[in-house]
Amino acid sequence: INHKDIFNFLSDEGLLPNYAFPEAGIILKAILFRKDDSESEAPSENKKRKYEKMFFEYNRSASSAISEFAPDNNFYVDGRKLTINQVDLTTSQIAKWRLCPNCSHAQLEDSISDKAACPQCGSPGWADAGQVRNMLKVQMVYSNMDYSKSLISDESDDRSSKFYCRQMLVDVDEDKDIHKAYRMDNDEFAFGYEFVKKAVLREINFGESDIAGERLTVSGIEEVRKGFKICKFCGKLQPAKGNPEHTYTCKARNAQLDSDDAYEECLFLYREFVTEALRVLVPATTMDSTQLRTESFTAAFMLGMKEFFGNVDHLRACLSEVPVADADYRKQYLVIYDSVPGGTGYLKQLMQHDNAMTDILEKALAVLEDCSCKNDPQKDGCYHCLYAYRQSNNIGQISRSRAIRMLKAILSGKDNLEMITKLGNIPVNSLFESELEGKFIAALEQMGHETRRITITKQLVNNKEGYLLKVGSCLWEIEPQVMLDNLYGVPVQSRADFVIWPVRTPEGQKPVAVFTDGFLYHKDKVADDTLKREAIRRSGRFRVWSLTWKDVL
Template sequence: MSSYLQRVGRAGRLTGNAFILAFVLGRGDQLPKIGDPSSVINGAVRPPATYLNAVEILQRQYTAFVIDQLAADGALPETQYAPKVLNDSEPGSFLDLVITSAEQHVDQHLARFTGAFDSLNEEVVSGLSDWARPVGSEARSSQLARTLLDASLHWNQELERLRLRTKAIEESLPELKRMAELTKESEDVSAHNAARASLRLAKKQAGQRRTEFWVAALERYGVLPNYTLLDDRVQLDVGLTWVDPESGEFAEEQRSYERGRSRAISEFAPGAHFYAQGLDVTIDAVDLGTDGERVRALAFCPDCGFARDLEEGAVVTCPRCSSTAIADVDQRLRVVEIEHVSAEVRRDESSISDSSEDRERVRFTVQLAADLDEANVSAQWYVDEVGFGCKFARAMTLRWVNLGRAGLGATRFIAGAEHASPLFRLCKGCGKLDREGDTNNAWEHRVWCRYRKDRSEHTDTIALTRTLTTQAIVLRVPPSMTVGDALSMPSLSAAIQLGLREVIGGDPDHLQLSTMAEPVPGEDVNNLALLIHDTVPGGTGYLADLADPSRIREVFEQALAALERCDCANEPVRAACDKCLLPFAPGGDVGSVSRTSALHNLQVLLQYRDGSASDWSTTEVDPGVQDPESHLEQWFRKVFKERVTALGASLKEIPGEWGVDYPGHAAGSAPDMVVAAPATRRRHAAGLRARGIGRPRPTGRDLHGRVRLPRVAGASATGRRRDEAPGPARSRLPRRRADVGRPAPSAGRRSGA
């Protein structure tokens, strides 16, 4: 709404006439606008939020406060441009004066800064104090000093990188010019023109760094607060070339665009298409630093979100979930934190035309690795008999890992999930995407790259990462909501976001929900859990209050009430609508959420009995993973889906509670079991008979009145003997590691009987 009003206010300034047309997408959080178009032009403008208890924002504000105090006292030299601030940190320099004052007068600065606030969380104040104080009497030992010195280091590295690039281009230009004049071939002429454009871009960027206002430079490195307060930016540099149709002369232009890292991890990945100002730009290079200095090697746990920088030493066992598979070579990835990407395109080839009505969208596999360190868990509680629990982590490291184009490449396990991961094969010299393996082509490099004319390739296979350390809540739910049910977790996640909106009174734009593999003490497998995390670095402090049982229960109750009164409750053909769950569908996949599924899960978590919720009885002692439903029923759903899909059948999941029965004969046959939906009483025979194994007899019923299978010696839960050769469509029961296809345990363990 605010964006619309800004644009309307600017319209018609030249002639007094204007026509404004508002477009909205038919998916995601814009779906409610489809149902209520007038809200686009006649809605409420929400004021920007300020998060006083956000640790990293306070750190940046505190640094600005110290600089302001020095400037007010006349202790800082007058300066305008970044080199005077970031060029060095020698005694008497700008940085030295700031660090010295911040460390020598830390008590005075902290008292005056925190005294300007009406109230600040004590834990936040303590954390700010630890960050600002030096270690003992050692100079420049505070984390504040390290932040300023790192900014100076990175600024000088950027300039040095641009200097080396400029030198390489200038050295290559004479030969490129000679070849262009000699052969007159388009490839050589284009290479010469591209080199000229790259030289101008490098000089322009170096000039911008030297003439950048010093405050803007410190904002860019996260030292001072910027206007967004929330997300660091990633820059895309586009070198645009064309031949002027009138003069026939070569022309070039440099353009730069920015995106927050949360979006750039996929939108700015190599091979992605970026559309702006009438251009279709294919991103083709990542800044790897001088001689690949920004590339690191990490070991990722296959079963949880832990990762270790191998420069800190090798890891044999995961310290979170005790998995030894983290030591496997396949778990090592070379990664680069996405900060700067580039593209070089010809304007005539990249201009958007009418050849296609849709934009080309390249899908990438981005896996979240959420590292839950028990040392950072400051509160936890669990509900008896439900299998539900909550942990609040005052600091959690979240890594989003872009593993390359979706559906391609060899598979690997990261953070409890299995993905095809082709990764990105980039040139070690210039960072350009290598498109043809085993062959080195000049067009696969920037014209200034030292490997451009080599016979052999010099590539590095990497993954892109985005890292955020912030506050988070981990919600443990029963496995019956996670195993073999594709609707359950997305629907519950969307319902919780709906409940947060009802409780907060607006969209919780600083909170995001996802799933993660939660290591459970005393369990040999990890549990799939819901993750609510702050998008603000360091956290805003809101989740610390939300982690209370009464607040979580209020969110659930508000979500349940909103779903019950939603208009789509009277429309059986609609799984959900734009007024309830669809705006919060994960990834915009509206087919993954169901109002009925969300209602059922909320009623289970609220312990509904006889139509009303029961009070929670909580404990702080972790009881482990609990679930009233048998493991066999859970894995039956999963394996049944996998097998019918492997046989070529189309499968549509309809929400509802299913049960298993053994009726003897049905429809003239003797099935092993019958799967029934109680709401409709429709019954489906499941032919899982095994040769040589009689029909199993029930041994009892679980809490839901459903039967349990006996343990049959020598048989798997799919109804075949372990020593029997598997058929072409055979599915194995995976271990319950966040619902992924890991190797199966023994038949007796997986039976759940």
């Protein structure tokens, strides 16, 4: 079908489970040359010296080759150091893509009829001409080298590799491709998950990592994305300095062409496949600047998947950010996807049993609570539990105790399982509010300096978990979630996020009622908020602080 193997076509479309047709790899063809010394006579002026050529071919999975086989990188194999210096432009063609600055959606420029706003998230930034970039779905690369320069000794430790700016974009049409979704509320935050029958995963290599250069925003992340400069005709990588390089037969080799006509100044490389995926709402938004919650949750979930299924080597995980309308923060999804195009059916099994997700989380919790590392106060995880998650690159950001707390909070709502249309309908403002409150406590402590020392320690305040604030010689108690009503002389009832009670302070100090306001939750109730806070102020018993995210950063 369309020059494609029928079994690959059916599996890619999700009509057949794919157990034997992995994602197509990327090929490296190495062409090594050396002078042919077999001729007895020396070459004359009119006789060109002959070269002997040796050909080698290597194949790697696209997931690793998108970096390993990237232009200007070094690939070490069979005692050789092969430098990739050419991209094949015959197996695939360069095309213009429009990349959304706000979400993971990308589309071929020629297929877009309405460019005013992103069709997925509605971002007007979609219309920016700077979001249109040339990209190549790389399938084959070359290394053309002198044979002697490619040789390395076994004793050599000089094995350098490049670091590239890579980003995985998980493109999901929420109106068409969500098969089933569930919500599982608990007392602390909203939680849910959904099965995506057809997710487009597009990993882009934006060029070598750098801190200087043109910045481009893709899916909410602004970074320097230099791309690769290659010849438009032969695909040869162009050096940053020096003369241009071309293949012997390239028509740009001797032609007088303008640089715009001969070179692709900023080319992005990508791989793409369609598969099934499970999206899980991570109990943290992008405003939680630490990776502790996301990394701990990811490792714990993959631990549960391994306990539930056994071998899950074909399943991969990545974090995907999704914009929230009228908000400064973004939702974070843990995306578990099948590395086999079309999927193997593993993830779909989870949606066929109502208790499957609960079983996964409970199995992970059981392993964490029984792990021997709990007896070592110096350890907060080990390779018998969370560190065994082989995709974890940030072990320092993985916490067994934090994972246990999150799993217990999620499982406290296991009896509240409810089928919903899609995960996007779950509001996360309560989660954002809790993060904002946590930032407020951290911001207070950071206000200290040499002449005004500030320390905050946890302690019980009015029989609930609170904080003791020490500012110089003054002491305050910080009590969270305090209901202010007629008992405090406040005629209009309201709940303060914190009340800072004076314990040992100069005479006349009033308690401070603190409200940490997130825009999304409060934007439609400004009048009501103003009424409540004015009632607190007029009581004469409190000072009132209304803080936003920008105030506490």
